[in-house]
Amino acid sequence: MTYYRRIGDIPPKRHTQFRTADGALYAEELMGQDGFSAASALLYHRHAPTALLGADDVDEPPGDGDGAGRDLEPNRPLLPRHLRTGDLDGGGDLVTGRTVLLANADLRLAVVAPTEPSGLYRNATGDELVYLRRGALRLESSFGVLDCREGDYVVVPTGTTHRWVPTSPAGDPIDVLVVEAQGHVGPPARYLSARGQFLEHSPYCERDLHAPTEPLLADDDPADAGPAEVLVRHRGGLTRYRYAHHPFDVVGWDGCLYPYRFSIHDFEPITGRVHQPPPVHQTFAGPNFVVCSFVPRKLDYHPLAVPVPYNHSNTDSDEVLYYCAGNFTSRRGSGIAEGSISLHPAGFTHGPQPGSVEAGLGEERTEELAVMVDTFRPLQLAAGARACEDPDYAWSWAAGANSGATTSR
Numbered sequence: 329m330t331y332y333r334r335i336g337d338i339p340p341k342r343h344t345q346f347r348t349a350d351g352a353l354y355a356e357e358l359m360g361q362d363g364f365s366a367a368s369a370l371l372y373h374r375h376a377p378t379a380l381l382g383a384d385d386v387d388e389p390p391g392d393g394d395g396a397g398r399d400l401e402p403n404r405p406l407l408p409r410h411l412r413t414g415d416l417d418g419g420g421d422l423v424t425g426r427t428v429l430l431a432n433a434d435l436r437l438a439v440v441a442p443t444e445p446s447g448l449y450r451n452a453t454g455d456e457l458v459y460l461r462r463g464a465l466r467l468e469s470s471f472g473v474l475d476c477r478e479g480d481y482v483v484v485p486t487g488t489t490h491r492w493v494p495t496s497p498a499g500d501p502i503d504v505l506v507v508e509a510q511g512h513v514g515p516p517a518r519y520l521s522a523r524g525q526f527l528e529h530s531p532y533c534e535r536d537l538h539a540p541t542e543p544l545l546a547d548d549d550p551a552d553a554g555p556a557e558v559l560v561r562h563r564g565g566l567t568r569y570r571y572a573h574h575p576f577d578v579v580g581w582d583g584c585l586y587p588y589r590f591s592i593h594d595f596e597p598i599t600g601r602v603h604q605p606p607p608v609h610q611t612f613a614g615p616n617f618v619v620c621s622f623v624p625r626k627l628d629y630h631p632l633a634v635p636v637p638y639n640h641s642n643t644d645s646d647e648v649l650y651y652c653a654g655n656f657t658s659r660r661g662s663g664i665a666e667g668s669i670s671l672h673p674a675g676f677t678h679g680p681q682p683g684s685v686e687a688g689l690g691e692e693r694t695e696e697l698a699v700m701v702d703t704f705r706p707l708q709l710a711a712g713a714r715a716c717e718d719p720d721y722a723w724s725w726a727a728g729a730n731s732g733a734t735t736s737r
């Protein structure tokens with residue numbers, strides 16, 4: 329993120345004495361990416377953020393994969409997969425209640441339907457991109473509060489201490505997709521000027537990005553006065569730290585590194601007379617993956633246009649599509665529904681369901697809403713994928729021509 333923000337109380341000059349009303353020094357923290365050669369923020373704590381009291385190793389849930397490819401099954405035989413995420417058990421919190429579905433050395437993809445607040449957490453391996461398909465959540469962090477609603481992408485930078493609080497009315501569903509990256513997530517470079525301003529051709533811009541607007545001083549609350557436990561995801565697994573002071577004690581911060589949200593509904597689709605290629609939908613870039621948004625839009629308007637997508641071979645990517653809302657006309661008959669996730673791997677040609685090309689001729693709009701994650705290294709299957717896979721999906725394009733389709737797994 330390259331957009332400068334300044335929140336709360338900070339001294340006029342960095343690295344100079346900044347004191348509380350009773351004369352004590354605030355504890356300055358520089359949080360910086362890429363060896364302090366990229367985006368950074370300066371935060372001013374009431375207490376030392378370093379006062380560690382204890383640390384405990386925490387076991388990783390079995391079958392989730394660990395970002396290094398261990399504990400995962402390769403996609404063999406190589407097949408398209410349909411994961412019915414609605415079949416998974418919900419509950420728990422947004423951090424520890426995740427069901428990991430797909431993973432490789434660059435990222436882990438998980439879903440979660442949280443019903444309770446999470447504990448304090450930070451990911452030390454990379455940024456987390458959280459997409460809120462249904463419901464409402466509040467992100468509380470050392471940077472302040474973000475109230476998030478249906479359709480929000482939330483970028484939580486590496487090392488941000490935070491917690492997630494469900495804010496939907498009791499009983500209303502909350503459904504979330506989490507991308508745990510092994511690096512930083514942000515707007516595609518081609519959308520930005522050399523100095524980081526969004527260019528005119530970008531489908532969104534700075535006005536669409538929302539960050540905390542005031543400090544969150546949770547340590548004022550006796551319940552949060554400390555000590556405080558923070559669960560940390562790192563390359564070796566999980567560690568639970570115990571700190572003398574609650575991390576939400578920042579009276580002010582400034583810089584270009586902070587959590588922010590962007591609504592998929594603010595993504596302005598690029599349309600044309602004939603079908604536009606997937607890169608026009610790109611929303612974020614991460615290390616060895618991209619994220620695209622398919623939003624309600626006017627369909628192709630050449631008089632002879634074929635609005636339903638062509639068959640395609642994405643030769644260097646595995647394609648993951650999260651179906652968020654709409655009727656997905658090009659996939660009618662495949663079993664795909666809201667909440668479904670499809671995986672179309674590199675090496676597999678795929679396209680619309682039989683009959684949907686003809687049925688779509690003359691259509692002028694689509695109301696479909698979907699999030700796509702394309703990975704440039706093959707994805708493997710975590711235990712959660714095997715728990716909700718539709719075994720018939722791979723044969724759904726054959727439209728009854730294949731009565732004896734089988735797979736060895």
Ligand SMILES: [Fe+2]
Nearest residue numbers: 640647672678
């Ligand atoms: Fe595709």
